[in-house]
Amino acid sequence: MLRVGLIGLGGIGRHHLMRYRQAPEAQVVAVADVRAGDLRADADLAALLEAPAEDVRWFDDYQDLVTSGAVDAVDICLPTYLHRPAAVAALEAGLHTLVEKPMALTLEDCDAMLAAAEAAGRVLMVAHCIRFWPEYQYLADLVRSGDAGRLLSLQMSRQGQRPSGASAGWMGQASRSGGAIYDLHIHDIDYCQYLLGLPQRLYAQGGMSLGAEAGYDYVLGNLDYGDDRQVSATAHWVSVGLPFAARFEARLEGAFLRFDSSQHPALTVYRAEGDPEHPALPGPDAYVNEIRYFAQRALDGRAPERCRARSTRNSVALVIGEMASLDRGGLVDVAEWTV
Ligand SMILES: NC(=O)c1ccc[n+]([C@@H]2O[C@H](COP(=O)([O-])OP(=O)(O)OC[C@H]3O[C@@H](n4cnc5c(N)ncnc54)[C@H](O)[C@@H]3O)[C@@H](O)[C@H]2O)c1
Structure with missing residues (x-):
């Protein structure tokens, strides 16, 4: 114990x-x-x-x-x-x-x-709970198995309420939270890295509509893997009454997956033959999965391969690269920040 x-x-x-x-x-x-x-x-x-x-x-x-x-x-x-x-x-x-x-x-x-x-x-x-999230793990397993062919395209997104009023506190200050690009968007950037490894280059667009103190509150990052795959992620802190949602669409050669956390069932898998499927994903949620994985690795004294600290450090590096792309206005080579 x-x-x-x-x-x-x-x-x-x-x-x-x-x-x-x-x-x-x-x-x-x-x-x-x-x-x-x-x-x-x-x-x-x-x-x-x-x-x-x-x-x-x-x-x-x-x-x-x-x-x-x-x-x-x-x-x-x-x-x-x-x-x-x-x-x-x-x-x-x-x-x-x-x-x-x-x-x-x-x-x-x-x-x-x-x-x-x-x-x-x-x-x-x-x-990084998304590495342990059942629907995202379903996609990772399908891509790694090769059963539906190569991944051609992955578009990820998430939106949440901006920190506001007295409750904004440290989260509304980029100097302490990093803003939406660090707090929200990094979930999807980290998942892309978990699934596909490090991109070669990236290009980001976005801005600070809430002011410089809150940091980047909307961002779109395109990750360039040096081949024909389209990989992108977008995130927003919004001020309108929009509930939190995370989404992805993934096109493989033999399947198309659509995930929307605001829908039930959240995951739909489309294939050439048959009706769309909603795979059953029993078991505990992502937070239980990540806590149990950490505890097992700590008790065994083994490195957490599924979520190595060096890899999660590189997700911070990719966000820093995106901010450099936003500042410079063009493609950046991620090797400047990654290890
Ligand atoms: N994985 C996810 O889905 C997810 C979701 C939300 C937040 N987070 C991350 O979790 C972290 C915390 O976010 P939160 O929303 O829970 O913040 P929070 O402000 O709700 O909670 C922070 C807690 O830390 C305490 N605290 C502050 N300074 C302290 C200090 N010096 N010593 C001891 N206690 C102190 C506060 O009293 C508070 O109880 C952030 O890094 C955030 O990015 C992750």
């Missing part, structure tokens, strides 16, 4: 906490959050903890959690600008580390996290 300390119990931290109940390999036995006092008094939250309440340790300061000796691993769900300091502190304390996406805001920060994991000999994994 992996004893886990959850650091940051806000929006996604709460989602993670719920999923540990479906992860027999791991249990949350400690929580660190600057709001620990209030959170501890929240009965709804206490009910989500699997360990007996008297056995769960609470900390205001994550530094105290990582040196407490109470945990074998941490799950960092802090605002993005805190990923590096918290992950490096945990790794230096000898703890396996799961950290939310994006890995960090700069390549210098990502590389410091990679170096800390290497020095500690501990598992570092970035929680």
